[in-house]
Amino acid sequence: MPVERVRRRIPEATVARLPVYLRILVEQAGEEVECISSEGLAELAGVNAAKVRKDLSYLGSYGTRGVGYEVAFLVYQIRRELGLTHDWPVVIVGAGNLGQALAGYNGFGERGFPVAGIVDIEPGKVGSVIGGVRVRHIDDLQQIVQSRRVSIGVVATPPSAAQDAADRLVRAGVTSILNFAPVVLAVPRGISVRKVDLAVELQILSYYEQRRVGVGLQAVGSNDSTRGASA
Amino acid sequence: MPVERVRRRIPEATVARLPVYLRILVEQAGEEVECISSEGLAELAGVNAAKVRKDLSYLGSYGTRGVGYEVAFLVYQIRRELGLTHDWPVVIVGAGNLGQALAGYNGFGERGFPVAGIVDIEPGKVGSVIGGVRVRHIDDLQQIVQSRRVSIGVVATPPSAAQDAADRLVRAGVTSILNFAPVVLAVPRGISVRKVDLAVELQILSYYEQRRVGVGLQAVGSNDSTRGASA
């Protein structure tokens, strides 16, 4: 039979949870667990079991009634759906405090996002080696992106330079951006942007902290991570 | 008239956007802008104008029809609502790559989240000074939390130690946790947890990147940052 090609669109909320399931499943596989129920996975992911089943049902009917899901197979399916069947090299712009921490972090490469390069505008930063990658000048950005076929860029510059960094990334050919600078980036249509803003996170905590007058009565919230990606 | 005390509950999605508005408004105030319309603010925040108005309406009716919102006043109101009228000292657990980057980052203190302390379990790490803060042993955690009245803790340990770090934070008296480790933390009811997971962000980008077969037709998505806080 022909491989199904009309990929169903997966709800954004589900896309944001699949990586969490994936990590848990990989961990379970490492512990020789071969099969897991939606209930079990839900427990480990801190979400509702029905949600797990519905999420997984977007991938296809890969469970076995009365039994559960085969861990290894699910891992494969989620990887495939998330596009993790091959590596996605990333380029980091800004070799400061944060950029260095990111470049020196092995977790990225391990998860299929090797650091193809890190660039900075400051000549003084160029040349030093972080996590096995040499810092290069930002003028080399396009060359790095094209030669290494990079489609994901990380912005780790000061806020004032973030838009410039994003512009350069887009011009160099990057189509997805992960932004750590606390600014709203303007990008052309079709470019995906996701933002990680620690100050915002803290301020949200502050809000709930401040309301902690009576008892903790807030909804369990389940840490979903729904944010818009892509434009 | 008595000051209104029955605080309306603000929708989570709105709470997540208020910090963004706040930052923009503070910036505008710095540029001598005294008044801004929902349209103008929406443009800068990259969202719909009606959404801005609805969000702000949860704070009260602080706009002037035909004119807009007074920037300074809005800043004050959002700060008040988010509980940013006073500082929230934070304690960082794990003085590794990331913990050091965080401790050395001034942006936190500037935004009202001074680093009250950073602790590690490794005796070798204890004693060094990062961003003006001396790394202390994790056994001092409770003392730091209580003497400095810390209610927010940051987990920056390896994944395997994250649950332990969270447990210690809770035992020490912290009621909100910002977790950088890629694990789902279990915490008692009433403790707020927010997670920042870079690998998840990259995997979400990967999903949309992979689907980029035809044209970029995905919804604009607007970067909201809605995640569950608190348990």
Place this chain on the structure above:
DNA sequence: ATGCAGTTGTGCACGTGTTCACAAAGCGGG
């Protein structure tokens, strides 16, 4: 005064996401 241009605040309809509840289906034991 009155009119007009501009902008807010919100009712309403719509779309998305969550959860319940249950029929359908697999499995193992007798």
Place this chain on the structure above:
DNA sequence: CCCGCTTTGTGAACACGTGCACAACTGCAT
């Protein structure tokens, strides 16, 4: 081979979030 136990997959109801559209209101010009 059938029965009862278990768990999936999903329809339907509900909750939540978004955006349109417009009445209500402000301030200014005449």
